Amino acid sequence: MDNSCGSQTRIQSAKETLIFLLKSLPLGCYFNVYGFGSTYESFYPQSVEYTQESMSTSVQCVKELDCDLGGTEIIKPLKAIYSQPYLEGHPRQVFKVIIGSSSLSYKIKIKHSHKKFYNKSV
Secondary structure: OEOOOOOHHHHHHHHHHHHHHHHHOOOOOEEOOEEEOOOEEEOOOOOEEOOHHHHHHHHHHHHHOOOOOOOOOOHHHHHHHHHOOOOOOOOEEEEEEEOOOOOOOOOOOOOOOOEEEEEEEO
16 A cells, blocks of 8 residues: 555545455455555565454554655565565465555566556545
């Protein structure tokens, strides 16, 4: 999720979108949440199995997110995400939730069929 500064309304909308996505994941999948701006951070050191407990913990973390990471540098967090080991039987799907629209365009190549990238502006 884009943690750069934006209006409170947009930040709230981004949080609601991310919570909706989290609650829509199937039990047994693996997930992680990365916040990005000038720097990036993740909720977990590596992807965790989606359970009721991990979903509840993550939703609480989303509610506490703030626009405290500066700009909108997406390349470093994407490199970090795609450098994580592939979990056999669990396709990698990335959902990018950004606040507003970015004037920057990124050419992102996904080389393997088990990786998908989704973009959502709020």
